[in-house]
Amino acid sequence: MPSLLLAAFAPELAGLDTSLPRGWVAELTGVGAVSAAVATARLLAAHEPDRVLFVGTCGAYDDRLPVGEVLSAAEAIATSVEELSGRAYRPEWERVRWVATWALPFPGHPVAVPPAITRTAEGGRVLSGVAPAEHLELTGVFAACHAAGVPVAAALGVANRVGSGGHAEWQLSHARVSRAVAQSLVRAGVLAPRTP
Numbered sequence: 001m002p003s004l005l006l007a008a009f010a011p012e013l014a015g016l017d018t019s020l021p022r023g024w025v026a027e028l029t030g031v032g033a034v035s036a037a038v039a040t041a042r043l044l045a046a047h048e049p050d051r052v053l054f055v056g057t058c059g060a061y062d063d064r065l066p067v068g069e070v071l072s073a074a075e076a077i078a079t080s081v082e083e084l085s086g087r088a089y090r091p092e093w094e095r096v097r098w099v100a101t102w103a104l105p106f107p108g109h110p111v112a113v114p115p116a117i118t119r120t121a122e123g124g125r126v127l128s129g130v131a132p133a134e135h136l137e138l139t140g141v142f143a144a145c146h147a148a149g150v151p152v153a154a155a156l157g158v159a160n161r162v163g164s165g166g167h168a169e170w171q172l173s174h175a176r177v178s179r180a181v182a183q184s185l186v187r188a189g190v191l192a193p194r195t196p
Contacts, residue, residue: 037140
C-alpha cells in the first residue's frame with residue numbers, strides 16, 4: 001500500500017510531487033473543505049493508502065505562531081465567526097472536530113477551519129479562542145480519512161497573519177513557506193522510502 005501525500009493545489013507541494021521516495025503518491029484535493037472531503041474520499045478509494053499526509057499553508061491569528069513556522073495540525077475544527085459570536089449554531093449531533101491520527105515531529109496545534117478566509121482582525125480575535133491558526137481544507141481531509149479508517153496527519157506552514165492584509169502577505173510568502181514545509185518533512189525523515 002502506498003502512502004498518500006495531499007495538498008490543495010500544486011504550488012503547496014513545493015516540488016515534492018517530482019521527488020517523492022518509493023512508496024509515496026502525490027495528489028491534489030482542490031480548495032475548500034467540501035471539495036477536499038470529496039476528493040480525499042475518491043483518492044482513498046483509488047489508492048487504498050496506509051496513511052495520508054496533507055501539506056499546505058495556514059494563517060495565524062496572533063503572535064502564538066510566527067510567519068514561517070512549520071506546525072503539525074493536532075486537530076481540525078470546523079467553526080465560524082458567526083457561530084462563535086452566537087449569531088449561528090450547529091445541531092448538537094454535528095461532528096466538528098477530527099484529531100490527527102499519526103504524529104509528526106513538529107509542534108502540534110489545533111487548526112480552525114472556517115467556511116471562508118477570515119479578512120478582519122476582529123474575526124481573527126474571535127476565532128483565536130478556538131485555535132491559533134486557520135486553514136480551509138483540513139476538516140474535509142481529516143473527516144474523509146477518519147471515515148475510511150486511514151491514519152492522517154498534516155504539516156502546515158504559517159504564511160500570513162489573518163486580517164485585512166492577510167491575502168497580500170500570503171501571496172508574497174506562500175511559495176517560500178511551502179518550500180520550508182517540504183524541506184522540514186525531508187529533513188525530519190517523514191518522507192522516507194516506504195516498503196512496497
